[in-house]
Amino acid sequence: QVRLVESGGGLVQAGGSLRLSCTASGRTFNNFAMSWFRQAPGKEREFVAAISWSGAVIRHADSVKGRFTISRENGKNTVYLQMNSAKYEDTAVYYCAADPRAYKTSGYDYEYWGQGTQVTVSS
Numbered sequence: 001q002v003r004l005v006e007s008g009g010g011l012v013q014a015g016g017s018l019r020l021s022c023t024a025s026g027r028t029f030n031n032f033a034m035s036w037f038r039q040a041p042g043k044e045r046e047f048v049a050a051i052s053w054s055g056a057v058i059r060h061a062d063s064v065k066g067r068f069t070i071s072r073e074n075g076k077n078t079v080y081l082q083m084n085s086a087k088y089e090d091t092a093v094y095y096c097a098a099d100p101r102a103y104k105t106s107g108y109d110y111e112y113w114g115q116g117t118q119v120t121v122s123s
Helices: none
Strands: 003-007 010-013 018-025 033-039 046-051 058-060 068-073 078-083 092-099 117-122
Touching: 003 092, 018 033, 018 092, 018 117, 033 068, 033 078, 046 068, 046 078, 058 068
Parallel strands: 010 117
Antiparallel strands: 003 018, 018 078, 033 046, 033 092, 046 058, 068 078, 092 117
16 A cells, blocks of 8 residues: 655745645555646646656646656655646646556556645736
């Protein structure tokens, strides 16, 4: 079993920056692919970014490309989402997800999910 805990959410002004963290416990984090998703009120959950176990494979959604960056520190069992140039439409609950398929960087069928952290961008 893997437990994921997100942190770092909050209120940020448009154009500002925020860094989300997701810390894993319970199993060997190093072998897991990790991803960030988000869900805005009244909308479906959408993919934001993904990273393979070693960081060799990284994907970002077109909507955040050039503004958000996913990274990981396996020694700290933590994955990050650096959010720069925040926009009002980035307002959502952000979820961290993990999967033992080490190179998984697409799809929504991740095995483990966190509880989410709220990000609100004021215009």
